[in-house]
Amino acid sequence: MPRSRDRFFIGNAWVTPASDRRFTLIDASTEEVIGTVPEGVEADIDAAVAAARAAFDGPGWSQLPASDRAAVMDRFMAELADRSEDLAEAVSTQNGMPIALSSQLEAQFSLGILQYYAALTRESEAHDVRPSQLGKETLVQRSPVGVVAAIVPWNFPVALAINKIAPAMAAGCTVVIKPSPGTVLDSYIVAEAAWAAGVPAGVLNWVAADREVGAYLVSHPGIDKVAFTGSTTAGRQIAATCGGLLRPVTLELGGKSxxxxxxxxxxxxxxxxxxxxxxxxxxxxxxxxxxxxxxxxxxxxxxxxxxxxxxxxxxxxxxxxxxxxxxxxxxxxxxxxxxxxxxxxxxxxxxxxxxxxxxxxxxxxxxxxxxxxxxxxxxxxxxxxxxxxxxxxxxxxxxxxxxxxxxxxxxxxxxxxxxxxxxxxxxxxxxxxxxxxxxxxxxxLGAPFGGVKASGMGREFGPEAIAAYQTLKSIYVMG
Missing domain, CATH: 3.40.309.10 (Aldehyde Dehydrogenase; Chain A, domain 2)
Known part of the structure; x- marks a missing residue:
């Protein structure tokens, strides 16, 4: 498994970064330098958002039948399964998670998330019919919200990324993922699995960056929704930005349970x-x-x-x-x-x-x-x-x-x-x-997960998570 990388995954291509800035990766158990990876700047975010926007607005992904999206997710899961040992090792080396746990949660549980949402995707319907006043019908249409900014922390970098990727894919969204600077190697493995699975170009894009560039992603005009897991302090800042933009946001924050x-x-x-x-x-x-x-x-x-x-x-x-x-x-x-x-x-x-x-x-x-x-x-x-x-x-x-x-x-x-x-x-x-x-x-997996008070807003897991990546339209059929 390579310990140093030189490019970002954008639009199904390995793209040269816009700057020569690098993150240094440290083995948490030994304090040894294990490699370096590129550090994204605003131009890299612009490129990733443009790729995601083109994939969403084009005639491909968001218009695919649900069964076709589910088939892509199944292939993605199979490619991740082939890389499960590398994923567990990468996570444990970078953030210190015991390998017995990373093998279980980062590798196997992440596969389960994709499998669960692929199954829900097959069962989904684009709209339902509800009785209306005066004996008429109302069609309630569910549509993908658009381009999603997914910001992922270092403690469970694979599972928490897939928590956002899977329901977003199920809904028909495209995603720009910003991993934490401390855990980047695993994101390259996930990107390679997505490419090998034939996930269409621009549906999933990865750019590692610091908090300032992450804030640029959150406020980017090409983003339609933000999904964030991290500290309550950062979550408040993201909520303020999204509130000003009237941009949907899901926040899974801290706890003191x-x-x-x-x-x-x-x-x-x-x-x-x-x-x-x-x-x-x-x-x-x-x-x-x-x-x-x-x-x-x-x-x-x-x-x-x-x-x-x-x-x-x-x-x-x-x-x-x-x-x-x-x-x-x-x-x-x-x-x-x-x-x-x-x-x-x-x-x-x-x-x-x-x-x-x-x-x-x-x-x-x-x-x-x-x-x-x-x-x-x-x-x-x-x-x-x-x-x-x-x-x-x-x-x-x-x-x-x-x-x-x-x-x-x-x-x-x-x-x-x-x-x-x-x-x-x-x-x-x-x-x-x-x-x-x-x-x-x-x-x-089948029940909503999330917090109240300073622990966040919105939910992951369960069918409720897909709803967070959709918009609703009521069509009143009057005659």
Whole structure:
């Protein structure tokens, strides 16, 4: 797999960049330079948007029968499947995701997303007929919104790109994808798969760029919709731009989710779920339940179990299949996480971790860290750390647990743990969040995923995601 690249994928061609600017890519586990890739400028964005616009406005993609678009998506999925090992390796090398996880989520789960939306595309209808007043009919027509700007973060670069690409393709849109500067190699692999699958020219286009050029893409006059996953701060800026332009936007932003442990929780079962529900991807997942709400009657038991669990996790190179916790994605991000750990030492009681692991003299590693005696008003309980740091907060009664869970600027994920799943579901209904798990947490392809409050607006997954890439027209048939 090439570790350096020289061109962008625009209009089904490998195009020479408009400048000689480059991004340097770092192995998160070793801190070694692994390659360089071109850094896009405004002229590159102009070229990509022009290619996407020509593909959308032309007689091809957006007018294709749904079954033909689905066939293209099937071929795209097959080509990605052939490259699954390369995808997993590229992601793990760049952002530190344990290879066992990237093989599962970045490679296999991404295939499932394409397969799901290809199936929905075959079942879709361009319009439906509804009864109107005076005995007449109304035709409700669904049309693709147009050219989409898809801005993808570094933590799940393949899955989060496909989250946008698949429903956009299903709707008949064309896309300009801007990957994060830290995870670019995987986007080249996806582009090669699209080319090999015969995705028509201009339907999918990739340009890696920094935030300033990303902002240019968001405001570009040739863009009809923006789909963004990333920080709440950046999301607010994008929302302001799109609001001024009256441009549709989907925002999947940050989180500070709560895992509520009811007083009848089985601690062993909860600990089995922690890697996916609370510490997924070395803590670098927006929906992680990083606030652990424990009943006062079992507080010490929960704290002790979590501390022991954290200390037993294997920290290591992201490419080692035995690794549970890999490095942070970058030096700058490790510094941010360590800054929050320093704050936590003044706010709570450190019971596990809190430093850099011994024996790892290179790589952006941080120990899995547990804080006890945390108040929900503390910074480590309110601000998104995006690392392997959990805060255990005591509560007194279920109403208090729900109150604490909802006392947050965010509302993306969360979970409720109990030996009585029906009762846990009742509690989950009271949590103000876009998604909540019961005795576990894992987003479902068939159900909408997204947040409320500062966690964003709009939804991915499910048939609802396709609707976000469509416009509606009502045709009143009066005679």
């Amino acid at each position: 709560a895992a509520i442990l009811l007083d009848d929780v089985d601690i062993a079962s909860f600990l089995q779920g922690v890697p996916f529900a609370c510490l997924l991807n070395n803590g670098q997942a927006c929906f992680n339940g990083t606030r652990i709400l424990a009943p006062k009657s079992r507080y010490d038991e929960v704290v002790g179990a979590l501390a022991e669990f954290a200390g037993a996790l294997t920290i290591g190179n992201a490419l080692d299949p035995a690794t549970h916790v890999g490095p942070m994605a970058s030096s700058a991000h490790r510094d941010k996480v360590e800054g929050y750990i320093s704050i936590g030492k003044s706010e709570g009681r450190l019971v596990a971790g809190g430093g850099r692991p011994r024996g790892h003299n290179s790589g952006f590693f941080v120990e899995p860290t547990i804080f006890a005696d945390v108040d929900n008003s503390d910074r480590i309980a309110r601000e998104e750390i995006f690392g392997p740091v959990l805060a255990v907060i005591p509560y007194d009664g279920e109403a208090d647990a729900v109150r604490i869970a909802n006392d947050s600027d965010y509302g993306l994920g969360g979970s409720v743990w109990s030996s009585d799943s029906a009762h846990a579901t009742d509690i989950a209904r009271q949590v103000v969040s876009g998604t909540v798990g019961v005795n576990g947490y894992m987003p479902s």
